[in-house]
Amino acid sequence: MVPRVKQYLLFMFGNWSMIEKNAEVVNNIRDVMQTIVTEEEFTFITGDNIIIMRIKSRMSFEEIEEILKEFLTPFINTLFLMPKPKKLSYRLDENLKNHLFDDNKKKYKHINPKIAEILTQQLKSIVSDRVKKIKKEIDITQKITNFRQTRLVPMTIDGLLDKIIDEGIGSLTNEEKEFLNKFNK
Numbered sequence: 001m002v003p004r005v006k007q008y009l010l011f012m013f014g015n016w017s018m019i020e021k022n023a024e025v026v027n028n029i030r031d032v033m034q035t036i037v038t039e040e041e042f043t044f045i046t047g048d049n050i051i052i053m054r055i056k057s058r059m060s061f062e063e064i065e066e067i068l069k070e071f072l073t074p075f076i077n078t079l080f081l082m083p084k085p086k087k088l089s090y091r092l093d094e095n096l097k098n099h100l101f102d103d104n105k106k107k108y109k110h111i112n113p114k115i116a117e118i119l120t121q122q123l124k125s126i127v128s129d130r131v132k133k134i135k136k137e138i139d140i141t142q143k144i145t146n147f148r149q150t151r152l153v154p155m156t157i158d159g160l161l162d163k164i165i166d167e168g169i170g171s172l173t174n175e176e177k178e179f180l181n182k183f184n185k
Contacts, residue, residue, distance in 0.1 A: 003058040005038050007084035010053040010068075014076045028073040035071070036064050043100050054084065054100055070154060155179050 012029075033042055037055050044053040057064060065081055072079070092100070160176055172180070 003060075005056050005058055006061075008055050008057065008061070008064065009080075009082050009084050010055060011080040012051045012053070012072075012076045013049055013078040014051075015049065022075070025073050025075050028071075029076070032067060032071050036067060045096050045100055052100065066154065157183060 033053070033055065036057050036059060038058050042053055042055045044051055046052075059067075061081070061083060068079060068081060090097070155176065157180070160172065160180055163171060163176075
């Protein structure tokens with residue numbers, strides 16, 4: 001029997017201005033969420049020091065909690081995870097409320113096509129300027145040549161032993177060696 005999809009609210013606190021400049025942190029958050037969520041996407045809103053996510057997952061609360069604590073970057077210095085209750089009181093702007101909690105995303109009002117075209121042009125210009133700025137900041141010598149998407153898997157003795165058999169003991173990270181040393185005592 002396949003576990004049912006449950007909804008959770010996740011509140012994460014951190015220094016977002018620093019996080020936006022650190023692609024590694026953003027990729028870590030993305031990878032952790034992709035490990036947890038069942039659906040192809042999750043909804044979130046951000047503020048100066050907070051991100052609020054609504055996620056759907058087949059994992060139990062305890063499994064999600066374990067993954068967040070083990071794999072989420074320390075730059076997220078505070079978080080709260082809770083199952084989404086049937087009754088929830090909140091005060092949000094209507095657009096934010098619809099974005100975060102509305103499962104039927106087709107309720108958005110249509111805008112005038114001419115206005116949409118103007119907005120599209122402006123957004124393309126902003127994105128283009130931002131891309132140029134990012135490209136200047138990237139050191140050309142540090143290009144990623146072989147990018148592959150990975151899923152986070154909690155460490156287990158069996159998994160690490162398999163890695164040693166497949167790749168040799170030298171392939172273990174310091175964190176993996178420390179994990180094995182805990183069981184060696």
